[in-house]
Amino acid sequence: xxxxxxxxxxxxxxxxxxxxxxxxxxSSLLGxxxxxxxxxxxxxxxxxxxxxxxxxxxxxxxxxKMVLVLPITIISAILLLxxxxxxxxxxxxxxxxxxxxxxxxxxLLMNLFGTSANLTGDVCSTxxxxxxxxxxxxxxxxxxxxxxxxxVVLFILFYNKLFAVTFDENFAKAIGTNVNGYNLLIATVxxxxxxxxxxxxxxxxxxxxxxxxxxxxxxxxxxxxxxTVFSAFISVVCALTGIFISILAGTPxxxxxxxxxxxxxxxxxxxxxxxxxxxx
Amino acid sequence: MAxxxxxxxxxxxxxxxxxxxxxxxxxxxxxxCIIGENGSxxxxxxxxxxxxxxxxxxxxxxxxxxxxxxxxxxxxxxxIQRDFPVSVREIVISGCQSKMGFHPFYSSKQRKEAEKNxxxxxxxxxxxxxxxxxxxxxxxxVLLARxxxxxxxxxxxxxxxxxxxPDVTAEMYELIKSxxxxxxxxxxxxxxxxxxxxxxxxxxxxxxxxxxxxxxNYLIYAKEDLSKWIN
Numbered sequence: 001x002x003x004x005x006x007x008x009x010x011x012x013x014x015x016x017x018x019x020x021x022x023x024x025x026x027s028s029l030l031g032x033x034x035x036x037x038x039x040x041x042x043x044x045x046x047x048x049x050x051x052x053x054x055x056x057x058x059x060x061x062x063x064x065k066m067v068l069v070l071p072i073t074i075i076s077a078i079l080l081l082x083x084x085x086x087x088x089x090x091x092x093x094x095x096x097x098x099x100x101x102x103x104x105x106x107x108l109l110m111n112l113f114g115t116s117a118n119l120t121g122d123v124c125s126t127x128x129x130x131x132x133x134x135x136x137x138x139x140x141x142x143x144x145x146x147x148x149x150x151x152v153v154l155f156i157l158f159y160n161k162l163f164a165v166t167f168d169e170n171f172a173k174a175i176g177t178n179v180n181g182y183n184l185l186i187a188t189v190x191x192x193x194x195x196x197x198x199x200x201x202x203x204x205x206x207x208x209x210x211x212x213x214x215x216x217x218x219x220x221x222x223x224x225x226x227x228t229v230f231s232a233f234i235s236v237v238c239a240l241t242g243i244f245i246s247i248l249a250g251t252p253x254x255x256x257x258x259x260x261x262x263x264x265x266x267x268x269x270x271x272x273x274x275x276x277x278x279x280x
Numbered sequence: 281m282a283x284x285x286x287x288x289x290x291x292x293x294x295x296x297x298x299x300x301x302x303x304x305x306x307x308x309x310x311x312x313c314i315i316g317e318n319g320s321x322x323x324x325x326x327x328x329x330x331x332x333x334x335x336x337x338x339x340x341x342x343x344x345x346x347x348x349x350x351x352x353x354x355x356x357x358x359x360i361q362r363d364f365p366v367s368v369r370e371i372v373i374s375g376c377q378s379k380m381g382f383h384p385f386y387s388s389k390q391r392k393e394a395e396k397n398x399x400x401x402x403x404x405x406x407x408x409x410x411x412x413x414x415x416x417x418x419x420x421x422v423l424l425a426r427x428x429x430x431x432x433x434x435x436x437x438x439x440x441x442x443x444x445x446p447d448v449t450a451e452m453y454e455l456i457k458s459x460x461x462x463x464x465x466x467x468x469x470x471x472x473x474x475x476x477x478x479x480x481x482x483x484x485x486x487x488x489x490x491x492x493x494x495x496x497n498y499l500i501y502a503k504e505d506l507s508k509w510i511n
Binding site for chain 1 (some may be wrong): 286288327330331332349351353354355358360361363364365367370371375377378380383384386408409410411413426427428430436441448
């Protein structure tokens with residue numbers, strides 16, 4: 001406990017906790033929608049695109065990588081979600097293509113043009129987010145706070161429409177809802193969340209942040225609202241627990257958070273099957 | 281004036297027509313049954329009427345001031361919905377989504393509308409239950425209540441009784457008929473020629489031969505076919 005209080009006095013620990021909480025909150029919000037639309041892996045696909053974009057940004061040593069990474073990721077997200085229906089390349093295949101392709105190109109570029117002395121270390125921390133959350137600058141924290149608030153506000157404002165579009169796209173379209181517009185919105189928000197989350201867990205582990213809270217909550221609850229609220233709650237709890245454990249035990253932040261979420265999922269499964277679910 | 285007038289419509293996918301030369305109209309209070317074999321284009325026709333796919337030729341003219349958000353639709357169930365964690369009330373009120381405009385939340389008037397339609401469908405006591413735990417017939421009632429929230433003038437139903445057992449099927453048909461008696465125009469796709477004969481007043485038969493007309497005329501037109509089916 002003393003150790004914890006000592007650590008809390010360092011600004012970087014406080015930053016990590018703020019950013020961690022916000023990212024966990026945002027990433028869980030759209031999880032339910034993505035899982036149910038069978039887009040669980042979009043997190044992986046997009047984060048690899050973001051990895052590629054980071055590689056390009058660091059080659060040209062662009063200050064503030066966000067400027068490049070965010071637009072590229074948003075465009076990819078729109079393209080990916082658009083492939084959802086009626087196209088030759090189906091959703092899962094499209095995600096697989098983009099994700100591996102971007103990963104390969106990113107690593108290739110970093111290798112060919114990289115200036116860093118510690119290439120493997122750079123790549124590793126981008127992929128697994130090993131330390132980046134503990135090295136956040138104040139401006140990065142602010143960007144994260146602003147984007148998180150944006151995501152949460154958008155989500156609350158469009159909650160009812162998002163539900164309608166997720167549950168029954170054809171019905172929504174038939175009665176005059178602008179389905180394409182909302183799909184675009186979902187894609188954009190997802191992209192923002194992915195870019196934010198890369199700080200926390202790195203690009204390989206992002207999917208966990210998006211889908212585990214939703215899957216855990218779906219084990220226990222039978223209404224969309226309750227599932228959404230509970231997944232946000234469990235996501236924040238797991239992120240904070242994970243960060244504390246990693247600080248105290250000196251383990252990597254990203255994988256500790258994901259491990260906590262796996263444990264939470266196991267607990268939810270167990271509770272769900274024992275109680276038959278708290279159904280309403 | 282007709283609610284929907286269809287003139288010389290051609291429908292299909294990827295500019296390949298599966299049906300052409302369709303003309304018919306739906307008047308207020310009509311009960312139109314669309315019958316035809318599997319693959320004859322019934323569902324595509326309905327999607328075209330709803331604006332989900334675009335017509336290849338011809339036109340669909342809405343009349344009588346019919347707006348897009350006055351049409352209700354009961355689609356066939358999708359696989360996504362089977363494990364969707366959602367309560368009955370949440371589904372029913374989502375039928376009001378087109379009436380929200382730019383308001384982010386449902387108004388109390390829309391909530392009342394949802395309650396009223398749940399009562400009409402006899403599912404008020406299921407309001408807080410999870411959709412995936414309901415029986416097929418109950419699920420259909422939920423989706424019908426949602427369609428009612430959207431339907432002011434016209435209700436389109438795509439095989440509303442598929443997968444239901446005979447008792448529940450009969451109940452469902454009676455329910456739809458009672459809505460029609462209240463003045464709602466019904467357009468229903470059906471396999472079930474006998475139900476079509478019993479409940480509807482107009483028939484649109486699609487396939488190799490097209491027929492549109494009143495039920496009485498259809499009986500004369502399809503006498504041979506019908507007697508074949510009955511025997």
